[in-house]
Amino acid sequence: MTKLPELDVLHCCNHVLCVSKPAGMPTVPDSSRDESLLERAKRWVAAEFNKPGAVYLGVVHRLDRPVSGVLAFARTSKAAARLTAAFHDRVARKTYVAITSTPLNVREGTVEHWVVKKGSKNVVRVVPEATPGARFARTRYR
Numbered sequence: 001m002t003k004l005p006e007l008d009v010l011h012c013c014n015h016v017l018c019v020s021k022p023a024g025m026p027t028v029p030d031s032s033r034d035e036s037l038l039e040r041a042k043r044w045v046a047a048e049f050n051k052p053g054a055v056y057l058g059v060v061h062r063l064d065r066p067v068s069g070v071l072a073f074a075r076t077s078k079a080a081a082r083l084t085a086a087f088h089d090r091v092a093r094k095t096y097v098a099i100t101s102t103p104l105n106v107r108e109g110t111v112e113h114w115v116v117k118k119g120s121k122n123v124v125r126v127v128p129e130a131t132p133g134a135r136f137a138r139t140r141y142r
Contacts, residue, residue: 014076018073057075113126116134
């Protein structure tokens with residue numbers, strides 16, 4: 001019997017695989033070479049359904065590496081097209097919940113920073129505007 005990879009499966013059917021993504025794990029392979037949730041999920045599907053060869057899982061949305069949460073993968077190309085359209089058209093939506101170190105004085109607002117991504121570590125940091133390679137980032141919250 002093949003041992004299943006550690007994966008917190010929330011829902012699995014012929015069309016969709018929904019899993020809990022742990023914080024710190026990339027959704028898809030990146031330059032860090034750390035194991036991605038996509039790779040682990042493909043191994044799980046191969047073992048769970050005794051599938052020889054390559055397993056198809058379509059990435060229809062992502063969660064940033066530091067973020068934990070629910071991630072949906074499409075199990076067919078038809079499901080991938082429909083789920084991608086649902087996220088694009090905002091029929092399907094992501095909701096983020098954040099814990100702050102200090103209470104917010106207002107119920108909603110915008111946070112704006114200049115950020116730069118360190119490719120070797122796949123980490124984004126806030127930097128001064130004049131920093132080479134810096135990009136403007138805006139986050140609205142409520």
